[in-house]
Amino acid sequence: MAIQGWHASPRRDAEVLCDGRTGEVRIPLRLMHVDTPQGDVDFVLSGSEAAVLLERLTLSVGGAR
Known part of the structure; x- marks a missing residue:
């Protein structure tokens, strides 16, 4: 749920x-x-959480090109 x-x-x-x-x-x-x-x-992430986020961002940004 987003807050406007x-x-x-x-x-x-x-x-x-x-x-x-x-x-x-x-x-x-x-x-x-x-x-x-x-x-x-x-925004605090464990090393493994940061790795997952990086992977998802890389895929998202790469797919947007």
Whole structure:
């Protein structure tokens, strides 16, 4: 269920962090309502979750060309 007007965008002022020991990946996001920033949050994934997401994004973007 989508909430009208809300989305999250990658923060341009922060880097994605990866913990080499655990494989955890932190993606800094900015929460937005329409075009108004509402706050910042980290999207945290395990290494295996990040690998699955990368695979799906690669297939999606590759298929859109």
